[in-house]
Amino acid sequence: MRAERDLTGEGPRAEALSGEALPGEGRPDDALPGREHLPDGRTPRGAGREYRIGELAEAAGLPVRTLRYYQERKLLPPPRRTGRIGLYSEEHLARLRMIASLLERGHTLEGIRELLSAWEQGRDIRSVLGVERAVTDPWSHEVPVTMTYDELAALFPGQVTRERLRAVAEAGLLDVDGDRITHWSRRHLEASVAFVRAGVPLEEVLAAGVELRRRLDELAALFVRLTSEYVVGGPAGKDPGELADTLALLRPGAQVAVEAGFAAAMDRQVRAEIDRVLGGLAAHPD
Numbered sequence: 001m002r003a004e005r006d007l008t009g010e011g012p013r014a015e016a017l018s019g020e021a022l023p024g025e026g027r028p029d030d031a032l033p034g035r036e037h038l039p040d041g042r043t044p045r046g047a048g049r050e051y052r053i054g055e056l057a058e059a060a061g062l063p064v065r066t067l068r069y070y071q072e073r074k075l076l077p078p079p080r081r082t083g084r085i086g087l088y089s090e091e092h093l094a095r096l097r098m099i100a101s102l103l104e105r106g107h108t109l110e111g112i113r114e115l116l117s118a119w120e121q122g123r124d125i126r127s128v129l130g131v132e133r134a135v136t137d138p139w140s141h142e143v144p145v146t147m148t149y150d151e152l153a154a155l156f157p158g159q160v161t162r163e164r165l166r167a168v169a170e171a172g173l174l175d176v177d178g179d180r181i182t183h184w185s186r187r188h189l190e191a192s193v194a195f196v197r198a199g200v201p202l203e204e205v206l207a208a209g210v211e212l213r214r215r216l217d218e219l220a221a222l223f224v225r226l227t228s229e230y231v232v233g234g235p236a237g238k239d240p241g242e243l244a245d246t247l248a249l250l251r252p253g254a255q256v257a258v259e260a261g262f263a264a265a266m267d268r269q270v271r272a273e274i275d276r277v278l279g280g281l282a283a284h285p286d
Contacts, residue, residue: 050080050087060096067096075099075113139251142185152181155193159202171210223254 057064070076076095079086095116102112153160165181168174175182183189188209195205227250231237236246 049090053086056088056092059093073109073113144182144184145186145189146180146182148179149181156196156202168206173209
């Protein structure tokens, strides 16, 4: 038997249900009149593809109490009743597997209930989930790096203090857990090290990082507002399938716009700085 997983997300509340049968279920060890059973009391898997609650729990890899909880929350339809026995179908098993998948992706039980309700009303849940995936898939795949305080200090000799570390953590550039320090991006950390070794004070690098984060948040908010107002709120937003496709197409476009815009801005700023330096040299030939 597979290990049981309690996916109710409710802890003691789910435990409290473990001894209560919902109407129409019966107990897992009830005999089923008029139906063949295996020697160990289980129903044959091929006999109408129906499950008693204990069998369904085993097939889904869940505790029985979780199934009862889902039914109480209207996530799982009631079983077909034969006397005191509740019989569940393959559709029940498929729904349980869908719920587990959605929980693993971070959905709440209430959000899952609403998705399933939309599905029952005729909407294609794959299209709805396609929109969710297009919106929430990670925009970056940066590799974090974890180190000790001494290892971080060695990267920036003489420039790391506990006080400065706290300030950087409060700004969201680092995550500090005791003596373990995690930077969200190895590439970003390596770039910071390169600037400091080239002579830029660490304090200036950190200030630039905070300012960059602020401005990028503003830029991201602009893209989100435009997309929400004109795409989600436009004709494409009426069809989940079309909306998911449109959002998927816009993702790389937004990244390209930022990268291209930053490259062009760097060209302008570098040329302006070169002109300034050359102008200064021309004004003082000696």
